[in-house]
Amino acid sequence: MRIGIIGAGQMARALGNGWAAAGHEIRCGRRGEIRETVEFGEVTLLAVPVSALTDVLSQAGFDGRTVIDCTNAFEPDGGSMVLGEDAVAERIAKSVPGARVVKAFNLCAAEVWAASERVFEGRRLAVPLCGDDEEALVRVEELVRDLKAEPVRAGGLSRARYLEAMSAFVVGLWFAGADARAVLPPLEAAFAVED
Numbered sequence: 001m002r003i004g005i006i007g008a009g010q011m012a013r014a015l016g017n018g019w020a021a022a023g024h025e026i027r028c029g030r031r032g033e034i035r036e037t038v039e040f041g042e043v044t045l046l047a048v049p050v051s052a053l054t055d056v057l058s059q060a061g062f063d064g065r066t067v068i069d070c071t072n073a074f075e076p077d078g079g080s081m082v083l084g085e086d087a088v089a090e091r092i093a094k095s096v097p098g099a100r101v102v103k104a105f106n107l108c109a110a111e112v113w114a115a116s117e118r119v120f121e122g123r124r125l126a127v128p129l130c131g132d133d134e135e136a137l138v139r140v141e142e143l144v145r146d147l148k149a150e151p152v153r154a155g156g157l158s159r160a161r162y163l164e165a166m167s168a169f170v171v172g173l174w175f176a177g178a179d180a181r182a183v184l185p186p187l188e189a190a191f192a193v194e195d
């Protein structure tokens with residue numbers, strides 16, 4: 001697959017290197033190269049700060065392209081993070097009609113994607129995806145598997161705001177020194193069972 005990455009920072013490098021190792025063609029676009037980068041890719045990863053999105057989205061046409069939104073609208077709040085905006089993926093979809101937006105890869109730090117493996121305590125990392133377009137979801141599922149992780153369909157794009165809020169909540173736990181992984185039971189114990 002040809003993947004154009006807008007941004008050349010931590011997430012661009014970590015995800016781009018992983019996809020390149022899996023055989024995909026990658027082009028990272030710095031400032032001034034956004035139009036060519038979008039035109040290059042069948043898939044575009046937005047790997048810029050949320051504050052840059054309005055500018056970035058105004059520079060190219062995304063019609064019919066799969067657009068992966070890994071952004072978090074984090075703003076510092078004391079020793080933690082809050083969201084400066086509560087529905088970024090929906091905003092992207094509204095501002096670029098025809099783009100097939102999928103929210104993904106926003107929960108884990110770039111270091112997780114830069115590592116060689118993503119198996120923790122014997123379980124492969126799961127990556128929630130929110131999107132409305134079947135073809136785009138299938139593409140992003142493939143890209144998740146190529147990074148040796150497991151895609152999880154987490155609903156339409158209207159649910160991406162919960163994934164965005166989850167990132168701020170989880171980071172709050174991690175910053176407080178709590179293991180976010182410990183706060184949820186496994187699926188088989190998640191609901192009340194009959195006596």
Ligand SMILES: NC(=O)c1ccc[n+]([C@@H]2O[C@H](COP(=O)([O-])OP(=O)(O)OC[C@H]3O[C@@H](n4cnc5c(N)ncnc54)[C@H](OP(=O)(O)O)[C@@H]3O)[C@@H](O)[C@H]2O)c1
Pocket residue numbers: 006007008009010011012030031032046047048049050052055056070071072073074105106107108109110111
């Ligand atoms: N890092 C993580 O662990 C992580 C995890 C999950 C999600 N995210 C999200 O992923 C996104 C990228 O994070 P990152 O850590 O990769 O950031 P980063 O290392 O700071 O890189 C940001 C990139 O965006 C570019 N950029 C900034 N403003 C731009 C503009 N107006 N036009 C074009 N390019 C612009 C920067 O270029 P310059 O160098 O020229 O400024 C840089 O290449 C953010 O939304 C973040 O919330 C990050």
